[in-house]
Amino acid sequence: MRADAQRNLDRVIGAACECFAEGGVDVSVDDVARRAGVGHGTVFRRFPTKEALLDAVLGKELDRMVLLAQGALVEEDPWDGFAGFFRAAADGYARNRALVESKERCQELPQMLVVQESAHELVRRAQKAHVLRRDLTADEIFELVPAASRFPDVILDGLRG
Amino acid sequence: MRADAQRNLDRVIGAACECFAEGGVDVSVDDVARRAGVGHGTVFRRFPTKEALLDAVLGKELDRMVLLAQGALVEEDPWDGFAGFFRAAADGYARNRALVESKERCQELPQMLVVQESAHELVRRAQKAHVLRRDLTADEIFELVPAASRFPDVILDGLRG
DNA sequence: TCTGAAACGGACTGAGCCGTCCGGTTACAG
DNA sequence: CTGTAACCGGACGGCTCAGTCCGTTTCAGA
Numbered sequence: 001m002r003a004d005a006q007r008n009l010d011r012v013i014g015a016a017c018e019c020f021a022e023g024g025v026d027v028s029v030d031d032v033a034r035r036a037g038v039g040h041g042t043v044f045r046r047f048p049t050k051e052a053l054l055d056a057v058l059g060k061e062l063d064r065m066v067l068l069a070q071g072a073l074v075e076e077d078p079w080d081g082f083a084g085f086f087r088a089a090a091d092g093y094a095r096n097r098a099l100v101e102s103k104e105r106c107q108e109l110p111q112m113l114v115v116q117e118s119a120h121e122l123v124r125r126a127q128k129a130h131v132l133r134r135d136l137t138a139d140e141i142f143e144l145v146p147a148a149s150r151f152p153d154v155i156l157d158g159l160r161g
Numbered sequence: 162m163r164a165d166a167q168r169n170l171d172r173v174i175g176a177a178c179e180c181f182a183e184g185g186v187d188v189s190v191d192d193v194a195r196r197a198g199v200g201h202g203t204v205f206r207r208f209p210t211k212e213a214l215l216d217a218v219l220g221k222e223l224d225r226m227v228l229l230a231q232g233a234l235v236e237e238d239p240w241d242g243f244a245g246f247f248r249a250a251a252d253g254y255a256r257n258r259a260l261v262e263s264k265e266r267c268q269e270l271p272q273m274l275v276v277q278e279s280a281h282e283l284v285r286r287a288q289k290a291h292v293l294r295r296d297l298t299a300d301e302i303f304e305l306v307p308a309a310s311r312f313p314d315v316i317l318d319g320l321r322g
Numbered sequence: 323t324c325t326g327a328a329a330c331g332g333a334c335t336g337a338g339c340c341g342t343c344c345g346g347t348t349a350c351a352g
Numbered sequence: 353c354t355g356t357a358a359c360c361g362g363a364c365g366g367c368t369c370a371g372t373c374c375g376t377t378t379c380a381g382a
Contacts, residue, residue: 151297154294
């Protein structure tokens with residue numbers, strides 16, 4: 001790939017991350033292109049549709065989640081591991097409107113499987129140690145993540161077993 | 162007002178309530194008109210802009226909230242009063258996508274003042290009785306309402322003082 | 323029944339957006 | 353330095369949607 005092409009691609013992805021995070025999925029491709037300093041034709045050459053561009057951005061964000069989840073599994077205290085990831089995930093959702101608005105799209109991305117596996121293990125460990133309430137499934141608990149963006153402590157207090 | 166005009170107005174408002182609740186604020190005026198069984202010209206004769214139509218729908222929903230809040234103030238147990246309204250409000254948000262997507266618009270509507278006043282009183286009473294945590298303001302607590310649509314019990318557990 | 327005012331609805335306009343395409347430009351190998 | 357393949361960006365088409373307008377229909381009082 002030519003050097004200028006690579007540079008523009010990086011700019012486009014960076015701009016798309018910022019735009020979608022701040023403005024949600026309804027931000028126009030023109031806005032992304034403007035912020036990247038390229039014409040919007042250049043965006044469509046790299047990403048055949050707006051949806052493909054969004055997938056790239058969501059994928060990057062989910063990659064971060066994978067790291068967070070695996071880091072939490074290393075923590076030996078079951079509650080600290082669970083709560084740490086819960087807080088971090090909530091923060092990620094708080095900082096990214098597109099993530100909140102694209103829940104079902106994220107389900108289609110491969111990284112989501114890894115995140116869910118780790119998250120389920122975090123919940124299993126915490127429930128086994130009786131530090132996390134057991135009347136909710138792991139899936140139900142993580143439905144609360146977007147909700148916890150503002151006051152995670154309150155929700156964690158409610159979840160503690 | 163002519164009888165047919167009144168009938169069509171009622172139909173439009175009803176259809177708009179359903180459409181916005183189910184599909185959020187991005188539902189088109191044409192969709193609303195179709196569901197109401199009128200041309201979209203008729204909608205724009207009653208409501209000069211789409212925003213005005215949305216305001217009418219939000220206003221109706223807030224009227225319901227006013228009744229719920231005032232009903233909760235009659236309840237003598239401070240926790241039951243607070244929690245009852247909190248649950249009811251969360252349910253209202255869960256059943257209405259437009260309400261979630263129009264938080265700042267709601268702030269402009271007169272009914273919101275009444276709801277907030279009652280809600281603050283509910284919080285004050287519950288905090289005075291030491292059944293509600295005191296490290297959050299009333300405003301902060303009610304930011305959790307939309308979040309509580311799925312598992313209100315978890316959030317209420319977290320809020321209990 | 324007749325009549326005029328009110329209401330209706332669909333055609334129309336203009337703006338914004340996604341995605342395509344092509345003429346001009348630029349990087350880079352030889 | 354130069355030829356060329358890759359790259360760029362803006363013009364363009366097609367679509368959807370908000371809001372306007374006017375010819376036609378309907379209501380209701382006399």
